[in-house]
Amino acid sequence: MPLMTQRPRTVFRKLDGILLLDKPRGLSSNQALQRVRHLFRAAKAGHTGSLDPLATGLLPVCFGEATKIAGGLLGARKAYETVARLGVVTDTDDADGQPLRERPVPELTIARIDAALQALTGCIRQRPPIYSALKRGGEPLYAKARRGEVVQVEEREVEVHAFELRSAADLLDGLLADGAPLLRLHVECGSGTYVRSLVRDLGEALGCGAHVAELRRLWVDPFREPRMWTLEALQALAERGERSLDACLLPIEAGMAAWPEVRVAAAQALRLGQGQAVEGEFRPAGSVAIVDETGRALGLGEVGADGCLRPQRLFAWAAQQVAPIRA
Known part of the structure; x- marks a missing residue:
């Protein structure tokens, strides 16, 4: 009997970002998700709102740390x-x-x-x-x-x-x-x-x-004029190399427009990254997107009625903040 050749197992990698997939007709949302996950070799992935197999069109796919904001995108218009x-x-x-x-x-x-x-x-x-x-x-x-x-x-x-x-x-x-x-x-x-x-x-x-x-x-929302990618286009880019494929991804910040932005100083970012609340007069009350002084997103937080900012779902790099050097 001829030997059966096995397809090589996918070696997954850490990857963060958002893909705006143009889901084809005939696939479930999970089937489409698994195809792009293996194509990108992403260790972690999730989609934001199912489309029926009959349906086509925009299916935002979150990779890595972006899955932490997927719940907010589920409720979008x-x-x-x-x-x-x-x-x-x-x-x-x-x-x-x-x-x-x-x-x-x-x-x-x-x-x-x-x-x-x-x-x-x-x-x-x-x-x-x-x-x-x-x-x-x-x-x-x-x-x-x-x-x-x-x-x-x-x-x-x-x-x-x-x-x-x-x-x-x-x-x-x-x-x-x-x-x-x-x-x-x-x-x-x-x-x-x-x-x-x-x-x-x-x-x-x-x-x-x-x-x-x-x-x-x-x-x-917030992708009102999306540049969507079909599975065929992604496959063609994958054949040119992962750098070409990764260029399709949007940064996590692109998916955070639905949350009011709260900017924090380096010392405050360090405190939040350690899971501690930051006192102050932060506004508005409710769920917010936390960004550092450079504009990089640190994750989601909650501002209380007292103006105190509490961490909710922070990205992995928020816990890696370096303490400011004291003179």
Whole structure:
């Protein structure tokens, strides 16, 4: 028998930074994460907010110490472009699911569509999809649904900043083109909002049902105009060497714009790095990004009502601050 050749094991390395990945369709967020982690040989990596396998677009990937700010990016405002297919409801609320029922699409006007979109904008109550990564009893709901278990999902409050019609080329005053009845929509929303649920509820409001046919994430705060990298582009850079690949990474500071900045002196940085609070009149109260006198990020902290700054999640180098030399 011919000997089986084994692929060499990846030797991981310490790497810090943020990659703005353009996730391809067909991969889960974790599958995409593992591919780029092995490509960069990063010892530690995490993504900030899952995208469905059907979805494409921006998936920020945090390497190394950047994983300490990933939780803050999860709650950031996001924007999507989606295509709604009217007349068909699926069990997953998207095109990857099985059709549950079909209904004729009634005559629709732009005014009626806009009114239905407006009703789903603002602070609304939303029922997440049964096939979702939400956990119950430590297990994702989609795992229970795939086993055929009856899954009850409670409504929750979400924020939809914008839900707008971009194109209705296949639906104009009830005149359908030869293709499927489609609506191209723009969504801006806060944490925990499911675009699949928005499209599902829009379909019900229009009296015909709907599901997501396409979904692309355009941006995530603070990356409003992202330079995204595809897996193919990253692979090509990797073949040119790791220095070319690493040039794609953003510094950790690029992901910290959501937190108010607090600048500390060298002695204060040393104290924080030792896990101690720093008294003073720091502002504003709440979570803050701590930077040293050179502008380098030291991590996240908390300013109390008393103006005292306390360390929360500091980066490894914050504990390596050198004590100032005394004359």
